[in-house]
Amino acid sequence: xxxxxxxxxxxxxxxxxxxxxxxxxxxxxxxxxxxxxxxxxxxxxxxxxxxxxxxxxxxxxxxxxxxxxxxxxxxxxxxxxxxxxxxxxxxxxxxxxxxxxxxxxxxxxxxxxxxxxxxxxxxxxxxxxxxxxxxxxxxxxxxxxxxxxxxxxxxxxxxxxxxxxxxxxxxxxxxxxxxxxxxxxxxxxxxxxxxxxxxxxxxxxxxxxxxxxxxxxxxxxxxxxxxxxxxxxxxxxxxxxxxxxxxxxxxxxxxxxxxxxxxxxxxxxxxxxxxxxxxxxxxxxxxxxxxxxxxxxxxxxxxxxxxxxxxxxxxxxxxxxxxxxxxxxxxxxxxxxxxxxxxxxxxxxxxxxxxxxxxxxxxxxxxxxxxxxxxxxxxxxxxxxxxxxxxxxxxxxxxxxxxxxxxxxxxxxxxxxxxxxxxxxxxxxxxxxxxxxxxxxxxxxxxxxxxxxxxxxxxxxxxxxxxxxxxxxxxxxxxxxxxxxxxxxxxxxxxxxxxxxxxxxxxxxxxxxxxxxxxxxxxxxxxxxx
Amino acid sequence: xxxxxxxxxxxxxxxxxxxxxxxxxxxxxxxxxxxxxxxxxxxxxxxxxxxxxxxxxxxxxxxxxxxxxxxxxxxxxxxxxxxxxxxxxxxxxxxxxxxxxxxxxxxxxxxxxxxxxxxxxxxxxxxxxxxxxxxxxxxxxxxxxxxxxxxxxxxxxxxxxxxxxxxxxxxxxxxxxxxxxxxxxxxxxxxxxxxxxxxxxxxxxxxxxxxxxxxxxxxxxxxxxxxxxxxxxxxxxxxxxxxxxxxxxxxxxxxxxxxxxxxxxxxxxxxxxxxxxxxxxxxxxxxxxxxxxxxxxxxxxxxxxxxxxxxxxxxxxxxxxxxxxxxxxxxxxxxxxxxxxxxxxxxxxxxxxxxxxxxxxxxxxxxxxxxxxxxxxxxxxxxxxxxxxxxxxxxxxxxx
Numbered sequence: 001x002x003x004x005x006x007x008x009x010x011x012x013x014x015x016x017x018x019x020x021x022x023x024x025x026x027x028x029x030x031x032x033x034x035x036x037x038x039x040x041x042x043x044x045x046x047x048x049x050x051x052x053x054x055x056x057x058x059x060x061x062x063x064x065x066x067x068x069x070x071x072x073x074x075x076x077x078x079x080x081x082x083x084x085x086x087x088x089x090x091x092x093x094x095x096x097x098x099x100x101x102x103x104x105x106x107x108x109x110x111x112x113x114x115x116x117x118x119x120x121x122x123x124x125x126x127x128x129x130x131x132x133x134x135x136x137x138x139x140x141x142x143x144x145x146x147x148x149x150x151x152x153x154x155x156x157x158x159x160x161x162x163x164x165x166x167x168x169x170x171x172x173x174x175x176x177x178x179x180x181x182x183x184x185x186x187x188x189x190x191x192x193x194x195x196x197x198x199x200x201x202x203x204x205x206x207x208x209x210x211x212x213x214x215x216x217x218x219x220x221x222x223x224x225x226x227x228x229x230x231x232x233x234x235x236x237x238x239x240x241x242x243x244x245x246x247x248x249x250x251x252x253x254x255x256x257x258x259x260x261x262x263x264x265x266x267x268x269x270x271x272x273x274x275x276x277x278x279x280x281x282x283x284x285x286x287x288x289x290x291x292x293x294x295x296x297x298x299x300x301x302x303x304x305x306x307x308x309x310x311x312x313x314x315x316x317x318x319x320x321x322x323x324x325x326x327x328x329x330x331x332x333x334x335x336x337x338x339x340x341x342x343x344x345x346x347x348x349x350x351x352x353x354x355x356x357x358x359x360x361x362x363x364x365x366x367x368x369x370x371x372x373x374x375x376x377x378x379x380x381x382x383x384x385x386x387x388x389x390x391x392x393x394x395x396x397x398x399x400x401x402x403x404x405x406x407x408x409x410x411x412x413x414x415x416x417x418x419x420x421x422x423x424x425x426x427x428x429x430x431x432x433x434x435x436x437x438x439x440x441x442x443x444x445x446x447x448x449x450x451x452x453x454x455x456x457x458x459x460x461x462x463x464x465x466x467x468x469x470x471x472x473x474x475x476x477x478x479x480x481x482x483x484x485x486x487x488x489x490x491x492x493x494x495x496x497x498x499x500x501x502x503x504x505x506x507x508x509x510x511x512x513x514x515x516x517x518x519x520x521x522x523x524x525x526x527x528x529x530x
Numbered sequence: 531x532x533x534x535x536x537x538x539x540x541x542x543x544x545x546x547x548x549x550x551x552x553x554x555x556x557x558x559x560x561x562x563x564x565x566x567x568x569x570x571x572x573x574x575x576x577x578x579x580x581x582x583x584x585x586x587x588x589x590x591x592x593x594x595x596x597x598x599x600x601x602x603x604x605x606x607x608x609x610x611x612x613x614x615x616x617x618x619x620x621x622x623x624x625x626x627x628x629x630x631x632x633x634x635x636x637x638x639x640x641x642x643x644x645x646x647x648x649x650x651x652x653x654x655x656x657x658x659x660x661x662x663x664x665x666x667x668x669x670x671x672x673x674x675x676x677x678x679x680x681x682x683x684x685x686x687x688x689x690x691x692x693x694x695x696x697x698x699x700x701x702x703x704x705x706x707x708x709x710x711x712x713x714x715x716x717x718x719x720x721x722x723x724x725x726x727x728x729x730x731x732x733x734x735x736x737x738x739x740x741x742x743x744x745x746x747x748x749x750x751x752x753x754x755x756x757x758x759x760x761x762x763x764x765x766x767x768x769x770x771x772x773x774x775x776x777x778x779x780x781x782x783x784x785x786x787x788x789x790x791x792x793x794x795x796x797x798x799x800x801x802x803x804x805x806x807x808x809x810x811x812x813x814x815x816x817x818x819x820x821x822x823x824x825x826x827x828x829x830x831x832x833x834x835x836x837x838x839x840x841x842x843x844x845x846x847x848x849x850x851x852x853x854x855x856x857x858x859x860x861x862x863x864x865x866x867x868x869x870x871x872x873x874x875x876x877x878x879x880x881x882x883x884x885x886x887x888x889x890x891x892x893x894x895x896x897x898x899x900x901x902x903x904x905x906x907x908x909x910x911x912x913x914x915x916x917x918x919x920x921x922x923x924x925x926x927x928x929x930x
Contacts, residue, residue, distance in 0.1 A: 197924070213921040218894070229925040232913035423708070426610060426715040428759075451890045488613065503724075509631075 016469040017478055020440035021496045023090035030084055031517045034074035040081060091498040093442050095305065099468045100389070102369055102433070102443035104413045104457025105200070105248050107278045107297070111305030115366040119359040129354040133339050139358055140338035142501075143331045144387045153376070154274070154294050155287020156317030160300075160326040162356040166275050167202040169295035169314025170242070173271045174210040175348040176293060176325040177240045178320065180269060183346065190239035190268070198247035198404075198415075199272050201448050205240060221253050223404030238268035245289075246276050248447075248457065249403075250387065250410030260290035268320070269293065277301045278461060279384045279412030282377030292319050302364035313360035327351045380463035383412045390414070390460055391468060397477045398484065399424060403452055413459035415452050418480075422454045425482035427490045429454040434501070435482065435493035439475045479522040545893040555673050560619040560638070560723050561669075562661035564690075565608065566682070568674035569650055571600040571698040598626075600697040603710040604673035605631045607695045612636070612716020614721065621665055623658045626650070652681050659685040669757065671717050673697040679705050681808065683733040683752050691728055693717055704731040705754045720757035729774060730801050733757040734863055736918040750799050750817050750853060750863030759812045777885040778805035780919040785849060785883060786810060786825070787920075794846030795822040796837065796875070798864045802851035819866045821846075834868045839872040848872070848880045857892045859862060859928060860910065862898030869903035877909050886918045889926060896929035906928070 009016055046054075052184055076084075091177035105115045118124065147159045163169035174193070181187045193207035204214045204469040225243070241263040246252040253259065260270045272286045272294035278301045286294040298313030299306040306312075318326055328347045330341035340355065371379060383411045391414050394400050399421025402414050418429045432444030433456075447455035460469055483490045491499055506512035514520035549781040572607040608843030611618060612635055625647050632639045642661045645654050646667070654675070659682045662670055669691045672682055682692055683705075694706035698888035705750060707713035720726045783804040791796060797803045797820045805852010807814035810825050818831035821840060829836060840846070848871075853863040862869060882897070899910045907930040915923045 208921060213923070214914070216918075216922070216924045218924065218926055221894070226913075226925075226927075229913045229927070233915075233925045421710055426718075428710060449886065449890065453893070 004042055006295060013476055015467060017474060018120040018439055018471070020438065022093070022440070022498045023087070024498045025091060027073055027084060027091070029517065030074050030076065030081075033076050033084065035337045036075055038077050038080075040078040041063070041077065053382070055357055059116055093437060093440070093497075098463055100442055101458050101460040101464060101469065101470045101472050102436070102441060102456075104415065104444065104447075104459035105276070106306055106444070107275075107300035107412075107459060108306060108463075109278070109303050109461040110463035111303045111363070111368070112367070115303070118366055119363050124359055124362055127358065129358075134337075137338055139307040139362065140331050141342070142360055142365045144333060144338055144370070145356070146312060146361050147331065147364070149368050150296060150315050152298070152373075153277075153281060153285070154317050155285040156291075156294055156329065157320040158323035158326060159315050159317045160311060160351075160356075161315045161361055162327045162329075162351045163295070163314035164352050165358050166200070166273075166295065166297040166314050167206060167299040168273075168312075168351055169297075169316045170200075170202050170206040170273060171209065171294045172314070172316040172327060172348070172351050173242070173295060174206045174212070174240075176316070176322055177271065178210060178270055179325045179346065179348050180322060181239055186267070190237055192233075192235070192237045193239050194230065194233050194241045194263070194268075196243055196247060197226075197449065197451055198249050198251075199242065199244035200248065200275055203242040203244070203271075204275055207240075212239060219249075219251075219404055223249065223406075223408070224255065225253050225259070227255055227258060227262075230262060233261060233267070234266040234269060238263065238266045240269045240271055242271045242273065244276055245512045246279065246413075247414070248410040249277070249415045249452075250413040250459075251405045252280075252411050255304055261360045263293040264290070271295075275300055276412060279380050279387070279458075282373060282379060286317070287319075292322050293317065298360050298364040301369045304360045304363040311357045311360055313357050313364065328390045329355060331355075355406045370518070373467070379462040382414075383460070386460035386462065386464065386469060387412050387414065387458075389466075390473065393469075393473045394458070394476070397473075397480050399480055400456075412461070413457060415447060416448040416456040416458065417452050418454040418456060421480060421483055424491075425483040427487050429456050431490050431493060432456070432476070432479050432483065433488045434497075435479045436475050437494045438496040439478075441472055547649060560617055562665065562667045563618050563717070563721070564613070564659070564665075564667040564670035564672075564677075565620050565622040565628040565632055566655055566658045566672040567600055567603075567604040567623075567626065567628045567631065567660075567676075568655055568678040568697070569671070571596050571674035571678055572598075572603075578605050579817075588654055589764055600673045601626060601631060603697040604695055605635070606705075606710035607671065607673070607714040607717070608632060608635055608637075610711060611721070614718065618721070621662055621667060621846055627654060629659065636696055639887055652677070653773065655681045656685050662686075663690055668779060669693065669717060669720055670697050670855040671695065671713065674692065676700040676703050676733070678731050679703045679754065680751050683754050686690075688730075688753065688755050690755070691720065691726075691757050694719075700736060702734040702736070702862065703754075705733055705756050716757055716759055728755050728757050729756070732800075732863070734853065734880070747863075748871075752817065754897045755799070769902045770866050772892075774885060774887070777887075778802060779919060780922075781883050781885065782806045782809040784917055784922075785881070789822075789825060791824055791846075793823070794828065794840055794844050796820075796846055796848045796867065796871070797822060797852040798848065798867055800853060800925070802885060802888075803849055806849060807882075817863075819864065832866060834866050834871060837868075837871045838874060841871065846875050846879065849883060849884050850880060852888060852897055857888070857895065857897045859899050861898075861902065869901045869906045871908070872901065872906060872910070877906075880910075882914055882916045884916050884918060886924070889916060889924055891916065896927040899928060899930060 068175060071191040073477050095108055096103060096361045104191055127139060133140065143161060150159045160336055163172050177188060181190045191213055192215055194215045195203045207214050216226050217229040241259060245256050261272050269292040272291040274294050275297045277296060288326050294317045296303045296315045297316060304313055324346040325348055326344060327350055328342045328344050331338055332341035388409050390401060391410055399418055401417050401420060418432060422428055433445050436443045447457055479490060494500060579864055597836050608631055615637050618631040618637060620639045621642060622632050622639060623643055624645050627645055627650060629639060629641050643657055648860050655678055659670060663686045667690055671693050672678055673695040678698060679694055693713055693716060695710050696706040707716055733751045733754055735749060735751055781802060785806045797806060799817050804814040804816060811855050812827045814820055815831040820827060821829040821832055848867060850859055899907045901907055911928050911930055914928045916926050917923050
C-alpha cells in the first residue's frame with residue numbers, strides 16, 4: 001500500500017481546483033431573533049437576607065447617568081446566540097479559512113495562535129489602563145523592549161506606540177511635521193506636503209486632514225518615483241515628503257536617499273511610511289535612508305494580526321531631533337522601574353486615550369521574540385521569494401501584466417493589471433475576484449487610487465507554502481481561461497458563495513441602504529405608506 | 531469546469547445566470563438601440579489620406595486599394611450584446627450601414643431610410659441619427675471617426691446618449707470607447723443597468739481639408755452624452771472616488787478662492803473650466819474662451835485679437851484643462867489662446883486644472899502641447915502642477 005492518497009488532488013505536481021461550496025444559512029440578523037422574555041442567563045433572585053444587608057445597590061447611581069429606558073437589546077437564549085454567530089462565521093471567507101494572498105498591501109500573514117492565547121490570558125486581558133504602574137511592570141517592560149526592537153529594525157531613536165492604526169501613526173507623523181516647523185517659526189510658510197501616487201493614499205489623506213496642500217508625484221517611465229518631478233515640486237513651501245518604499249506596486253525606489261537629501265536641502269523633513277516593510281526587515285533601514293520619521297503597522301508586518309477591523313497598532317518612530325514631539329506618554333525606565341513618561345514638553349499630545357493597544361504590542365513582541373533578528377530577515381527574504389515566484393507564474397497567465405518597471409523584480413507585492421484580459425473579454429478585475437471566491441479564496445478589489453487599470457494586488461508574505469501559492473495561481477489561471485472561453489460564467493459569479501451576484505447599483509441610492517438596524521427601521525417606517 | 535453550481539447541468543446554469551443578469555430588461559418592452567456604421571470610416575488611414583471626410587475621398591481611397599474596416603469593428607462591438615438580442619430592437623440603416631451586421635448576429639432589426647450601396651455619404655449618417663432621435667432611441671451606437679461623431683453631435687446634440695466605436699482614422703474625441711469590445715461592454719452595461727452612468731464627452735475634429743494640405747488644426751465641436759462603466763469598489767479600506775461633480779466643485783473652489791482682484795482670468799474651453807464659471811454663477815461658452823475679471827464676466831467667447839488687446843494693458847492668468855482623449859493642453863480645441871497670447875500672459879501664469887481620473891486615464895502618457903510655435907512648446911514642456919482638487923495637485927509631465 002504505497003499509494004499516495006493525496007495524488008488525486010494533484011496534476012503534474014500542481015493542485016487541482018478545490019470543489020468548494022460555501023455554507024448558506026439564510027440567517028436572520030440578531031434583532032430579528034428577539035423574543036420578549038427570553039434570556040441567555042437567568043440569575044437567581046437576591047435573597048431577602050442579602051438584600052436587607054446591601055439595600056438598593058443602584059441607589060448610589062446619580063440620576064443623570066441613568067437611562068430613561070433600558071437598551072433595545074435582543075432578548076435571546078445562549079444556544080441561539082451560539083448558533084447564530086457560528087452560522088455567520090461559516091458564511092465568511094476569513095483569514096483563517098483561505099489563502100489570503102489576494103489582499104495586497106495588507107500583509108496578511110499567519111498570526112500564531114499561541115500569541116493570541118497570550119493576549120487573551122487574564123494576565124493581559126484583566127489589566128486596566130488606570131492601574132498603578134507598579135502593578136503593570138510586566139506589560140510596561142514588554143512595551144519598552146518592543147520599542148527597543150523597533151529602534152533596531154528602523155534605526156530611529158524613539159518610538160511611540162500610542163497610535164492605534166497605520167493612519168493614526170501617519171497622522172501622528174504629520175502632526176510632528178507641523179510641530180517641528182512651528183517650533184522654527186515656519187509653520188505658515190511651509191504648507192505643502194509631497195507624496196507619490198503609489199505611496200499609501202493615507203499619506204495624502206492625513207496631510208490633507210492636517211490642513212496641508214498635497215502634491216502628488218507620478219512615476220517616471222521606469223516605474224520609479226520621478227526625481228525630476230520631485231525637484232520641480234520642492235520649494236521653501238515644502239513641509240515634508242511622506243513616502244512609502246517599496247510602493248504599493250512592489251517597486252523599491254533605489255534613489256530614496258537622493259529624494260531624502262533633496263527634501264532636506266529644501267528645508268523639509270522626510271517621513272517614511274513603512275507599511276510595506278515586510279520585504280525589507282533586516283535589509284534596509286529608515287535611518288540609513290536619512291528619514292526623520294517613520295511608522296510601522298504592527299498588525300501588518302508584526303503579525304498581530306491584520307483584518308476584521310482591528311484592533312491595530314501603529315508605531316511612530318523619530319530621530320533624536322524630533323523625538324521631543326512624540327505623543328505622550330512613552331515608556332521609560334528609571335533604575336529598573338518602568339514608568340509612563342509624560343515629560344516631553346513639546347509633545348503633540350495624545351493620539352488615543354491611555355497608551356495604545358497593549359495587547360497588540362504584546363503580540364508583536366511575542367512574534368519578534370519567536371523569530372529573532374535572523375528570523376526577521378529570513379521572513380522578509382521568504383516573503384520576497386514568494387512574491388517573485390507569484391510574479392513569474394502570474395505573467396504566464398493570459399491577459400495579465402505587471403505595469404511599471406516591466407521586466408524587473410518586485411519586493412513583497414505586485415500590483416498587476418488585467419487590462420488586456422478586460423479588453424479582450426470584457427471581464428473586469430472585480431469579476432475575476434468574485435469568480436475566485438467560488439473556489440474558496442479571497443481577492444481584494446480596492447487599489448486606491450485607481451491608476452493601474454483593472455488592478456489586482458497580490459502579497460503572499462512568508463506564511464504560505466508553495467502548494468498554497470500554486471493553488472491560488474491555479475484558481476486565477478482557471479478563471480482567466482474561463483474569461484476567454486465562457487466570460488458569462490465569470491461575469492455572473494459568484495455561484496458557489498453564500499451570496500451570489502449582488503446588484504451594486506442600490507449602493508448609489510441612499511434610500512435603499514442602511515448601515516444600522518436603527519437606520520433600517522427608520523427608513524422602512526419613513527418609506528412605508530401612511 | 532463543470533461544477534460551479536453543484537448538481538445543475540451546465541446549460542441550465544447558463545440560462546439561470548442569464549436571467550438574473552438581464553432581469554431588468556424585459557422582452558415586452560424592448561430597448562431601442564440605434565446602430566450606425568459609417569462604412570467608409572477609417573478607409574483613408576491605411577492609404578495615407580489623413581481621414582475620409584469629404585465626398586470623393588473614400589472613392590479615391592478605394593481606388594488606392596483601401597479595405598473598409600469599420601464593419602468589422604462595428605461587428606466586434608455589437609457581438610458583445612448578442613446575449614441581449616431577445617431584449618433589443620436594433621434601429622439601423624440599410625446594408626453596410628448596420629443592417630447586415632445586426633441581422634447576421636440575429637438581432638430583431640428595423641431598417642430605416644435608404645442608401646446608395648457602396649457610396650454612402652455623411653448625409654446618410656445625419657439622416658439616420660435624426661430618425662433615431664425621432665423614434666426615441668435609448669442609445670445610439672455608431673462606428674466611425676471624429677467626423678462621424680461630429681455629424682451625429684450636430685444632429686442629436688445632447689438629446690440621446692451616444693457611444694462611439696472607434697473605426698476612423700482620427701479618434702481625438704472622448705466620445706469613443708477605447709476599442710470595439712469595450713464599446714460593446716459599455717453599451718451592454720448601459721442597457722441592462724437600472725442606474726446607468728452618463729457623462730459629457732468632447733467631440734473634437736480637425737479641419738480635414740487643411741489637414742490634407744499639411745496644416746493641423748482641430749476644434750472642439752461640443753459634448754455628447756456618453757455612457758461609461760462605473761467602477762465599484764469593495765472592502766473596508768476603500769475610499770470611493772468622489773463623483774465627478776464633487777471633484778469639479780472641489781477644483782472650482784480652489785480656483786475661485788485663489789482669484790486675485792483686477793487680474794484677467796482666461797478660461798479655456800472644457801467642462802472643468804465650466805465648473806469655475808458655474809461656481810461664480812456666470813455663463814461659460816463651452817467651446818470658447820471667456821475672460822473673467824473681479825469674478826465678473828468681462829468677455830465671452832473671445833478671439834485671439836480680443837485677448838491680445840485686453841492683455842496689452844492688463845495682467846492675467848490662463849486656466850486650462852486637458853482636452854479630448856489624448857490630453858492636449860494647447861493647440862487642440864483652444865487655438866484662441868495662441869502662442870502670442872501665451873507669450874503675452876507669460877508661461878508662469880498658466881494654471882492647469884483636471885479631475886484626477888482624467889490624468890489617470892492618460893496612463894503615464896504626458897500632457898501635450900502643440901501651439902504651432904515650437905520654441906514656445908519647449909518652454910511649456912517639463913514638470914507642471916495640475917490642480918486636481920482643493921489643496922491637491924499632481925506634478926505631471928508636459929511634452930510636445
